[in-house]
Structure formats: structure tokens, C-alpha cells
Amino acid sequence: MTTRRDFIKLSALSSATAVLPAESLPGVADRPAVAPPRNPVILLRSSWNDANIGDQGHTPGTLRLLERYVPEAEILLWHQDPRPETEKVITRHFPKVKIVRGAFYDRDKPFEGELKEAFDRASLYIVNSGMVYNYGLFGYEWGTTMAGLTPFYYCLDRGIPFGLYGQSFDKFAHPAMPVFKDVLSRAAFIYCRDDESRAFLSEHAFRPGKLEFGPDGCFGIDVRDEEKGMAFLKKNGLEDQKFLTVVIRTNTPHLYDKSKGSPLNPAQPTPAQQEQDRQRLAKVRELITTWVRETGLKVLLAPEVSKEVAQAKTGVYDQLPADIQRQVVWRDTYWNADEAMSVYARAHSMFGIEPHSLIMGLALGVPVVHARPLAHGRKGWMFRDIGLGNWLFEIDQTPAEALSAELLTIHRDYPAAKARVNKAMAFVRQRQAATMQVVRQTVGLSAKKNQ
Known part of the structure; x- marks a missing residue:
């Protein structure tokens, strides 16, 4: 599990540096004007179920973190299946988020339309919290397993970084282990919402860019009706x-x-x-x-x-x-x-x-x-x-x-119980801030303190 010392180091990755005025840099006046870099685009896959407020709650939780810590980014939310109730919550509380619908593949139909455009524009693809990357835990449907991994291969082919946020991992039955290890070891980051999952991946030599404890995205939720x-x-x-x-x-x-x-x-x-x-x-x-x-x-x-x-x-x-x-x-x-x-x-x-x-x-x-x-x-x-x-x-x-x-x-002893909650949530927010700094760095932005 990430320690407090690790978090302090991570928070200090981007130290304040003085920036010289452009006109004082050698040769700047002679260079042609360069267009500023475009804002990053983050494609988030989330909202697993309308009939489960936990599956619904991951989405506003992680969206709030992205909005707070990566305000420069344009956020695209991918709903593969219809999610009308979740979309009511998202459009009410996150009007800037664009919802992208559609399946990643459909038999012989070409990959086109708004979902392909979203992937091709993405600076980072994130799969939100859950336990979808298991094989043999709840079943042995190989087609479903590969369908979940296919977008990662598309990202690898196109040079799009990808990460998993607040996931749990329980089982990779034969012959899934080498497939999962191959793909997930090439992730920019994997944040496990329980340390047992992090240890499980580590013990089996998964080597993503970063493998740490990171709270379930639902911990970021603050929407109300x-x-x-x-x-x-x-x-x-x-x-x-x-x-x-x-x-x-x-x-x-x-x-x-x-x-x-x-x-x-x-x-x-x-x-x-x-x-x-x-x-x-x-x-x-x-x-x-x-x-x-x-x-x-x-x-x-x-x-x-x-x-x-x-x-x-x-x-x-x-x-x-x-x-x-x-x-x-x-x-x-x-x-x-x-x-x-x-x-x-x-x-x-x-x-x-x-x-x-x-x-x-x-x-x-x-x-x-x-x-x-x-x-x-x-x-x-x-x-x-x-x-x-x-x-x-x-x-x-x-x-x-x-x-x-x-x-x-x-x-x-209700005050003591409330104090325990506050202490736990202070740690959660510390980890949320650390994970979001990594998201910022992955899309090419400098570290940013909480606003």
C-alpha cells in the first residue's frame, strides 16, 4: 500500500520553477508562432448499471475528481449500453461532460462514428471502478473477457495511454493469466481499491507504469437531489x-x-x-x-x-x-x-x-x-x-x-465514530489527490494542488 512518505514524494514531483518571459529567451523573436497545445481529452468508461446505485455512483464520483484535479481536460463518458437513469444524474450535475454511446465492435460493421472519434481524440482512456477484469470468478465467458480487453489493444495500436481506476482483481483462471498480464502490464497506471488486489497483481509480476492502492471512484461522489x-x-x-x-x-x-x-x-x-x-x-x-x-x-x-x-x-x-x-x-x-x-x-x-x-x-x-x-x-x-x-x-x-x-x-460514542470516519476520509482524499496527479502527468500536464 502507498505510504504517507510515498504520497509526499508524489506530491512533490512538480516543484515550482521560475518561467522566463518569452521575449528574454534567445532566438524567440525570430521563431514562427507556435499554436498552444490542445487541452487533453480523457475518455472514461463507466456506469455499469442503472439498477445498482453503486454501479451508478462510480461515475459521478470519478467525474468529480477529474473535474477538480484536471480542470483543463475535456471529459468524454462512454456508455456502451443504454444508461438513461445514470445519464439523468450526469447531465444534471456535470453539464460539460459529453456522453458517448455505442459498442466497441459489432460483427462485421466497421469501427466508426462517435465512439471511434472519441478514442482517436483521447489523450487517455480510463476504465472506472469495478471488478470486470477477472476470469473464473463469476464465470468463464472467454468472449466477454476478450471484449473487455480489446479497447486496450486498440489504445496500444494507436499510442493512447490507458489506466484502470479503483479496480479489484480476484482470479485469472487458465488460460487468462498471460493475456491479462500482457495487456495490463502496459497500462500507464492501475489503482486497486483494495490492497489485496494490488498484492495479487504484484505477486504475479504485473508491471504497469504505476501499481498502487487507489480508492473506489465512488468515494468521490458528492451529488445530491x-x-x-x-x-x-x-x-x-x-x-x-x-x-x-x-x-x-x-x-x-x-x-x-x-x-x-x-x-x-x-x-x-x-x-x-x-x-x-x-x-x-x-x-x-x-x-x-x-x-x-x-x-x-x-x-x-x-x-x-x-x-x-x-x-x-x-x-x-x-x-x-x-x-x-x-x-x-x-x-x-x-x-x-x-x-x-x-x-x-x-x-x-x-x-x-x-x-x-x-x-x-x-x-x-x-x-x-x-x-x-x-x-x-x-x-x-x-x-x-x-x-x-x-x-x-x-x-x-x-x-x-x-x-x-x-x-x-x-x-x-458517536463523536468518536465520526472522528474515525473523518480520519479515514482524510486518507482517502490524500490518495485521491495522489492518483489524480498521475492522471495529470499521463496527459502531459504538470502537478496541481487541490483547488
Whole structure:
């Protein structure tokens, strides 16, 4: 992991140098005028899913960092698949960003149009946070794997630098390892959102230009929809810092893809997966019951994924004791990241089986407890890596009493919990600044302090 000393060195890469007036330089008056260099163009691939506010939240988070640290750059945002809800958030909060749509290839059709133009104009191509560069973790679809790597080969052919921002890496099953190593070792930078992923690449001799810990892009998110958020809070009697937000995740199919499914969203959950959900949601119900009876504060059942709206109702809310149910708000509709941010900003604390609502909470200064499923991969370690290891648990190995105890500890010494969040986020922002200096250097700009 990058140390504080490493960060200081990185921040000092561009020391202040005196610039002589042009007329004082030998021979300048005799030289023809030279056009100033064009502003860099950064092409960002992001927005993996409209039905998951974590997949949506990566985008405004990283866009905000680029806007803040590389204001000279023109930002192009590539949406390969339709993302109408994410685009509402982006056009509202980032009017200068141009959204580019389209697939990188389509059978025998020539590569042309706005996407090709975007690549050919790019000074840098960045793939935003996620875990898409794995093989054998969630499946063995070789075509999908190569489709993800093909744009990098195009960049190599055209001399376009590329980098990966806030990624997790878990598995490169045979015969993927040499292919991934060949391509990713030629990246200008790879920032891993958990140090386990960084160590994994390092141990297998991946040698990109820079390989370091770099926070998930969602940590940069600051967008809000105050009108919708405040209306929801008022309607449901949720007062500032007087409710716990709870986010669940189940082994159930996505609403938009019920037939095909995926390992984490099975179309037909097995009996073992169904039992796993029953046990996990029983812990959530016990945690909620303890919280309400011990603190007297309310609970919001909030969806990070659209499919979990219904699951939170049937698996949690409907099975709570009547006296507890009266203190619990079940959100019955899905939402976008900016409305969620406006609600999360008023939460006392957050508990989640999913990580990205919790990342949003941390970005807002809210204490969190994450109970991760190990099947979700290495990404859960990011909470430890920013200094919040005591708030990271394994949902299937941890009893409900331990999860409740940690939330009650936060409640009993809330100022200390808030201080922990602030310390963790100070480290996150330090790393964000360091990563963005590398982005600046990659596109030919000098280092720049935060504005």
C-alpha cells in the first residue's frame, strides 16, 4: 500500500520553477508562432448499471475528481449500453461532460462514428471502478473477457495511454493469466481499491507504469437531489441523525434479467442459496430489533439494487415484530444515486451487506458497518485499507449480536465514530489527490494542488 512518505514524494514531483518571459529567451523573436497545445481529452468508461446505485455512483464520483484535479481536460463518458437513469444524474450535475454511446465492435460493421472519434481524440482512456477484469470468478465467458480487453489493444495500436481506476482483481483462471498480464502490464497506471488486489497483481509480476492502492471512484461522489431526498424524509418522519439505514443483498435474479441470471444474481436460486438468504436476513431482522429497542431510533430499509426493494419487504419488514415494524420505514421504490445521497446524508449510521451505499455514507461523514459476503471478492477489504477494519465483518460467520454490538458502540460514542470516519476520509482524499496527479502527468500536464 502507498505510504504517507510515498504520497509526499508524489506530491512533490512538480516543484515550482521560475518561467522566463518569452521575449528574454534567445532566438524567440525570430521563431514562427507556435499554436498552444490542445487541452487533453480523457475518455472514461463507466456506469455499469442503472439498477445498482453503486454501479451508478462510480461515475459521478470519478467525474468529480477529474473535474477538480484536471480542470483543463475535456471529459468524454462512454456508455456502451443504454444508461438513461445514470445519464439523468450526469447531465444534471456535470453539464460539460459529453456522453458517448455505442459498442466497441459489432460483427462485421466497421469501427466508426462517435465512439471511434472519441478514442482517436483521447489523450487517455480510463476504465472506472469495478471488478470486470477477472476470469473464473463469476464465470468463464472467454468472449466477454476478450471484449473487455480489446479497447486496450486498440489504445496500444494507436499510442493512447490507458489506466484502470479503483479496480479489484480476484482470479485469472487458465488460460487468462498471460493475456491479462500482457495487456495490463502496459497500462500507464492501475489503482486497486483494495490492497489485496494490488498484492495479487504484484505477486504475479504485473508491471504497469504505476501499481498502487487507489480508492473506489465512488468515494468521490458528492451529488445530491435535495428536493426529492427531503420530501422522502419528511413524508416518512425520518429526522436528521435519528435513523439507521440498512441495505441488504440477496441471491435473487435482477429484475431486468430474470431468465439468464449470474452467479451473484441467480435466475433460479439453489436451496443452499435460499437458506443462506434466510440466515442472513434473520440476522438483519435481529439487528434492527436490537437497534430500535436499545436506541429508540428508527430504521430505513434502503435499496442499493432495484431487485432488493421487494426482498426488503418480504424478507425483513413483513417479518419484524409489530412494535419494531412501526419504527421501520421500507422504501417501496427504487432511486438514483443523488436522491440516495441526500437521504444518506441525514442518517445516524449505516449497516449494509452491499458496500457502495456505505461508501456514499462515508463520503458524507456517516459511520458504517459492512457485513460482506466473501463470494463478492476482495473488494470488501477496502474498508480495512482506509482504516475501518473494525467496521468490517463477514455476514455468514458473524452472529447478529456482534453486528448489533458494533452499531451500539457507534451510537454510544458517536463523536468518536465520526472522528474515525473523518480520519479515514482524510486518507482517502490524500490518495485521491495522489492518483489524480498521475492522471495529470499521463496527459502531459504538470502537478496541481487541490483547488
